[in-house]
Amino acid sequence: MRIGDVAAATGLTTRAVRYYEEQGLLSPGRTPSGHRTYTPADIRRLRTVSELLQAGLTVSDVRSFAHVLDSAPLRHPSGAGEPDRCDVAEVAQHRLGELDQRIARLSSIRDGLASQLTNRFGDLFAPAPAPAPAPGPAPASAPVSRPGNCPAPDGT
Template structure:
């Protein structure tokens, strides 16, 4: 299939598909006339890349373990035999994903602390006015009676 069809099948734009190819996440075959040509395996890889990006990984993260992207899809839902250790005996997939998870945990902790500080500051300044208000269903600034 051509680039437009492959992009649509993966839920991407042709521009995003070209970008992923430029970054080494995919290698398109070329027709004799020079057009890019993609198969179902390429579409599956593009969906996997998009899913990983949506989950919080970066292009750089995915580049570091691009060699194992297709293993997870061919394992039939079971944990694939990834191997893929680098020269120092490290598994880049595990290291990168554990680092991202730890980063998210730190961000959640910081945001929770910030939320608690704001809640305390509002309670100190305005009493229980904001503690009893559901911000979705209640107007936090009622008109004076």
């Protein structure tokens, strides 16, 4: 299978496929003339890589446990903590911890801004409560009523 076919099958660009190869996440075969050839296993790997990146891991994170991407299952039947499983867990816990820190920092910034606006503008600013995280796409927001002749942030 050629790179264009793989890109179409995975929803990636040919450039992304080449980049993942450069990063050591994929090792396609080569024809005698040097053209890349891909197998169904390569497509599965690229889909896995894409899903992990979309979930919030970095290329570096995925590269650190790329050697176990194709193994199934990651969990050893004995339940023993083999090194491969530990690599994945360590990277995942590190990334989740970083995201938790970023969320806490952004929540603190949001609360500080809302407090400053309330203190400075009182009645003119009635902050909306912090939104609860939603599992799906954000719903379309309803029009906001503004006191007096206050323009919307976009100037309308």
